[in-house]
Amino acid sequence: MSPVKDRKPLYLMTPALAWLTAFMVVPCLLILALAFFRRGIYGGIEYVFTLENLAMVVDPLYARIFLKSAGIAGLAAGIAVVVGYAAAYAIAAMPRHRQPALLFFAVLPFWSNYLIRTYAWIVLLNREGLIVHLFRWFGYEGELPQMLYTETAVVIGLVYNYLPFVILACYAPLSRLNPEVAEASHDLGASQWTTFRRITLPMTVPGIAAGFVFVFVLSIGNFVTPALLGGGQFQMIGNLVYAQFLTANDWPFGAALSMALIAVMMVLLTAQTFASERASGQGGRDA
Amino acid sequence: MTQVLLSLSDVEKHFGRVKAVDGVSLDIVENEFFALLGASGSGKTTLLRMLAGFELPTGGQIVLDGKDVSQVPPNRRPVNLMFQSYALFPHMSVAKNIAYGLEMEGLLRREITARVGEILEVIQLAPLANRKPDQLSGGQRQRVALARALVKRPRLLLLDEPLGALDKKLRGEMQLELKRIQAEFGITFIVVTHDQEEALVMADRIAILKDGRLLQSGTPREIYEYPETRYAADFIGQMNFIPVTRSGDLLFARNGARIGGVIPAEAPEALVAAVRPERLYLDAEAENVVTGTVRSTAYLGLDLHLHLDTPLCDQPLLVRLTADAAEGRDITEGARLTLGWSARDTRVFPA
Structure with a gap:
């Protein structure tokens, strides 16, 4: 209760806040403001107020791309969560002193360039790629389905890219679990599977939610992976935004699309934050 | 009432070259309040975990009710353990925590509700049935942990340092409370403790463990008045x-x-x-x-x-x-x- 404790060092946040405001918040607001102006006849912007751009976003043509992006992002996030949770579970079950090394290997791909890692998938997936060669080497002579430039390739690329996030997000609550809690469930008559379903899983939902939202949000706005692995069509909303700004020269519409995208992300992130705050009241460890 | 319930013969647990439990033989009778007393590293917790089924003995036999249970997993033993950390399920209410073990037995919802209500009365926590564990005091959590294990009416209830996390005054009250509950339920209790006073107050019989070996067992009076080793004489009182x-x-x-x-x-x-x-x-x-x-x-x-x-x-x-x-x-x-x-x-x- 001393006055010294009450004085929180808020001023330490000033540089970060200033930086974010100047180079993130202000530019974003400027771009978003463009959504309310009319597109010039030869590109550029006519400063006349209009809601046309926002109306166009809900046009079935674009809404469909939105839904498709959400579908791909959701699928990628779902797969990443299942795969990542399993990996995190295995790591958390290892002896304590081995865990840091395993986590290091899990996030190792982050230390190389995102573009290079995505190009690597082209090498793996293309018609004369490593995977096809592998099938041939095992003696399979039949027709192989197109792998590169498909939705599947995009999902693979997204899962691959964001998996380390999910592993870290799921590992945090898993490693904090008191092992005696799972033992207590086993002792009270539950099988290993029931223990997982009724005790371990519910107690680690915050990590799963964080991982899912993370992958979803990063995937739905991603434009590099769909451009490289999806074959350069307007596969996802990120590519559409990219095209409005850089090729179609329709900045107001690009801004309107971005606004919709940011709104979706904000809703999800806020919901996740609230949910995990509520869950954190239950804690991971029984103190 | 002197039917042997649990019989350990030459039970061993070796972790690599470390002999955590080294040839312990012991009979525990029905309805007994038994204390395993030892300093840290004496093997008392490992022995308890073998009785619960979390560790498998590397030698010897654990016979419960005439059946060898040495290799039976924890969820198939009529034995329950009250953990030192209590290990309550933080995402479940007090009532749900207690009902969990009964649900695993596949009992009818009506019977579960009745038995949970009954035990909540015994531990005097009925008004807090819908609270989550983190909304309880240490003493209340301790009683929930006890109720959760007791409600299953096990043949044998194991308690790992049950009073270790409580303050001194509460500990004194709970020693008597545990004895009362044990007598009321007629269940055999085995308590692991490093606190010799606690063992003397609560237990019908005490076994002193040292370096994984059983030094001496007997009534509190026998152990106190006639210690067989210098270690026991020093450790008790x-x-x-x-x-x-x-x-x-x-x-x-x-x-x-x-x-x-x-x-x-x-x-x-x-x-x-x-x-x-x-x-x-x-x-x-x-x-x-x-x-x-x-x-x-x-x-x-x-x-x-x-x-x-x-x-x-x-x-x-x-x-x-x-x-x-x-x-x-x-x-x-x-x-x-x-x-x-x-x-x-x-x-x-x-x-």
């Missing part, structure tokens, strides 16, 4: 140790004073005589007599504790006199005092 030398059937302290006591068979020459602080009294005519200087005193109402520097040993003798006995005597720092004790209160161990 307080004890004065006086180094002595055997010469034939006689014992001599280092100052040449004769010490009367029963010498164990095949005793070596270097021995140690032990006497409890409360067995010393103000009497110059006793079988064993010693005169010394009072170093310090502590008044505790019923008792007067004092340290007496004597020529018998380097450590001052700890003496516990009743207030009545000390009445009217000059027992202050620096006073000379002659104390005695009888030969039958002397225990003799190898040094």
Whole structure:
């Protein structure tokens, strides 16, 4: 209760806040403001107020791309969560002193360039790629389905890219679990599977939610992976935004699309934050 | 009521080259309140975990109700464990925590509700049934953990340091409460503890473990009055140790004073005589007599504790006199005092 404790060092946040405001918040607001102006006849912007751009976003043509992006992002996030949770579970079950090394290997791909890692998938997936060669080497002579430039390739690329996030997000609550809690469930008559379903899983939902939202949000706005692995069509909303700004020269519409995208992300992130705050009241460890 | 419930024969648990539990044999009867007492590293927790099924013995047999359960997993044993950390399920209410074990038995919802309600009354937590564990005090959580294990009506209830996390006053109350509940439910309790006082207060019988081995087992009185080893004598209660030398059937302290006591068979020459602080009294005519200087005193109402520097040993003798006995005597720092004790209160161990 001393006055010294009450004085929180808020001023330490000033540089970060200033930086974010100047180079993130202000530019974003400027771009978003463009959504309310009319597109010039030869590109550029006519400063006349209009809601046309926002109306166009809900046009079935674009809404469909939105839904498709959400579908791909959701699928990628779902797969990443299942795969990542399993990996995190295995790591958390290892002896304590081995865990840091395993986590290091899990996030190792982050230390190389995102573009290079995505190009690597082209090498793996293309018609004369490593995977096809592998099938041939095992003696399979039949027709192989197109792998590169498909939705599947995009999902693979997204899962691959964001998996380390999910592993870290799921590992945090898993490693904090008191092992005696799972033992207590086993002792009270539950099988290993029931223990997982009724005790371990519910107690680690915050990590799963964080991982899912993370992958979803990063995937739905991603434009590099769909451009490289999806074959350069307007596969996802990120590519559409990219095209409005850089090729179609329709900045107001690009801004309107971005606004919709940011709104979706904000809703999800806020919901996740609230949910995990509520869950954190239950804690991971029984103190 | 002296039906053997649990029988351990030569139970071993080796972790690599470490013998955590090393050949423990023990019978525990129905309805007994049994304490496994030992310092940390004595193997008492490993032994308890083997009884629960979390560790499999590397040797020997655990027989419960006439059946060998050594290799039976925890969820298939009629044994429940109350964990030291309580290990309550943080995402479930008090009532859900307690109902969990009954749900695993596949009982009808109606019966589960009835039994949960019943046990909530016993532990006096009915008004808090819908609280989450983190909204409870330490003592309340402890009772939920107990109820969660008890409600399954196991043949054997294991309690790992059940009172370790409670403050001293609450611990005293809960010792009696545990005894009452044990008697009421008629379930065999095995308590693991490092607190000898707790074991003496609660248990019908105590087993002392050291380095994975069973040193001695018996009633609290047997263990306190007739410790079989110097370690047990030292571990339980307080004890004065006086180094002595055997010469034939006689014992001599280092100052040449004769010490009367029963010498164990095949005793070596270097021995140690032990006497409890409360067995010393103000009497110059006793079988064993010693005169010394009072170093310090502590008044505790019923008792007067004092340290007496004597020529018998380097450590001052700890003496516990009743207030009545000390009445009217000059027992202050620096006073000379002659104390005695009888030969039958002397225990003799190898040094």
